[in-house]
Amino acid sequence: MPDLWLPGAERHPLSDTAPTDTQYAPRVIWHITWDKNGTAAKPADLVPFDQLVRYFTGAGSGMAPHLLWDPFTGRTAQFYPATSRSKSVVDSAGGTRTNRTGRVCLQVETLFFPYCRVNGRSYATVRNTPAKGLDKILAWARSWGVPDTWPMGSPTWSANRSERTWETRGGHYGHSQVPENQHTDPGPMPKWSGTTAYVPPPFPAGLTPGKSNPSAKPLQKALRAAGFLNITDADLSDAYGPRTQTAVGRFFDAHPQFRDQGKPHDVAIGPHGWTYLFTLAYGHK
Ligand SMILES: [Zn+2]
Numbered sequence: 001m002p003d004l005w006l007p008g009a010e011r012h013p014l015s016d017t018a019p020t021d022t023q024y025a026p027r028v029i030w031h032i033t034w035d036k037n038g039t040a041a042k043p044a045d046l047v048p049f050d051q052l053v054r055y056f057t058g059a060g061s062g063m064a065p066h067l068l069w070d071p072f073t074g075r076t077a078q079f080y081p082a083t084s085r086s087k088s089v090v091d092s093a094g095g096t097r098t099n100r101t102g103r104v105c106l107q108v109e110t111l112f113f114p115y116c117r118v119n120g121r122s123y124a125t126v127r128n129t130p131a132k133g134l135d136k137i138l139a140w141a142r143s144w145g146v147p148d149t150w151p152m153g154s155p156t157w158s159a160n161r162s163e164r165t166w167e168t169r170g171g172h173y174g175h176s177q178v179p180e181n182q183h184t185d186p187g188p189m190p191k192w193s194g195t196t197a198y199v200p201p202p203f204p205a206g207l208t209p210g211k212s213n214p215s216a217k218p219l220q221k222a223l224r225a226a227g228f229l230n231i232t233d234a235d236l237s238d239a240y241g242p243r244t245q246t247a248v249g250r251f252f253d254a255h256p257q258f259r260d261q262g263k264p265h266d267v268a269i270g271p272h273g274w275t276y277l278f279t280l281a282y283g284h285k
Helices: 049-057 134-143 163-168 216-225 242-254 271-282
Strands: 027-032 067-069 076-078 105-110 116-118 121-123 171-174
Touching (some): 049 076, 067 134, 216 242, 216 271, 242 271
Parallel strands (some): 027 105, 067 105
Antiparallel strands (some): 067 076, 116 121
């Protein structure tokens, strides 16, 4: 299993953990703490990190995320393990359970508000910050199978929500893109490689080792593109045969979180592994 706690994060575990709805694809929800309202003419000093830690472990524990992240220093604090839901979005009765959607539903509160002032300089959006430590958070999310993509597009300040996209696609979402919610954060985020929204093909029905399936060929191509299968175009076929199975086994060795944990010799790729493999193969520049 990947790390339940982001390596290097200060741990402040809250006791009221609860499971997520793991039949949905894994995801991250991004926020800003929006503690104050600065303006271009009148920036305000950023709020101290420890003040937010006290808030999320005290009066604000009912809204605690998984992570608090300071994009200026890279400092992180974590309140829930990866496999628990956290509590930073609204979840209305009925409909999607917004805090729980996904194999993981990791929520990150970025210590930020528009026109915050840090070391004498003011910052309009998270995109303008040094985004220190973002690479570590993305790597951790990837280890849980979250592709580097924004299924609803890279966030802007305006809200844009689709319950259908939310329920069918893993990846990164802004609070502004979560159903049942009103908030418009986080605003423009730093660009990362998947921002151009590579969309993996849907997991095909009936894809089973030893059986012929038209999706075996794209699977072989993705395994080849990701470095797990050495095969010529002439050898691509609809057969999910021994070579393809061995290559899937290699992919599982490199990313064991996608292997059926009860089966050490598992060679059957499932929906999460499929999505991750295709993103690995084609989702990065
Ligand atoms: Zn938010």
